[in-house]
Amino acid sequence: MRQRLSSEPDRYRGRRRVPTPPRSRYAVVVTSAFVGAGVVALGAASNLPDAKAVSPDVLESLKTSQVATEALNERAEDGNRASRSNDREADAELDAAALNDIYLLPLDDYEFTSAYGVRFGKLHAGIDLAAPDGTPYKAVHAGKVTKAGYNGGYGYSITVQQDDGTEVIYAHSRRLLVKAGDAVKAGQVIGEVGNTGYSYGTHLHLEVHVKGTPVDPIVFFQDQGVDIKLKIESVYAGMAAAEAAS
Structure with missing residues (x-):
């Protein structure tokens, strides 16, 4: 195997080698990517409807639905109270009927x-x-x-x-x-x-x-x-x- 002499022209010298970028350049590239993504996200968010810009009709519909729900709940509670009251009245009537129909001893001791x-x-x-x-x-x-x-x-x-x-x-x-x-x-x-x-x-x-x-x-x-x-x-x-x- 022949040893290459220093005087021979280098066969690779005709090729252009891309130098390896330093680590600091990698940081710049990655940071730029994140910044770009943030800009895209902000742009997308700017297309979403603002809470303050919700249609008044929608808000009115929500309010109406809430009022109806509260009315139904209140009506159900009134029904429960009325049912409990009716139960108490029925128990009182049963107690009164029982008292009117019972027999007892006339004396405690005799x-x-x-x-x-x-x-x-x-x-x-x-x-x-x-x-x-x-x-x-x-x-x-x-x-x-x-x-x-x-x-x-x-x-x-x-x-x-x-x-x-x-x-x-x-x-x-x-x-x-x-x-x-x-x-x-x-x-x-x-x-x-x-x-x-x-x-x-x-x-x-x-x-x-x-x-x-x-x-x-x-x-x-x-x-x-x-x-x-x-x-x-x-x-x-x-x-x-x-x-x-x-």
């Missing part, structure tokens, strides 16, 4: 001493519940007082007539706390136990008349969910007591 039936050759048309003199007794059912005063063998007595015509008589009272014409609620105190009239010992004599005929109060009250002998009241006893006390 001793059952005499049943319904023939006694001494005569019909004992009610039952006797012994309790201390002056013990308050309550209406067993809602109704209207048709009689209140001294009534022969019944002594001081009260007759309460219910809406269906059934009558309950409370006899031998020491004191009466209602008068004829009064409306009473179940559980309302209406008199005090006594020993007036044809009575042997202090007690409350209780009678029930259905369509003008006396019936056995034990059986009648059992049909209404109240057991006189076992001293079991209606499931609504607490509600009725609170209503009577109000």
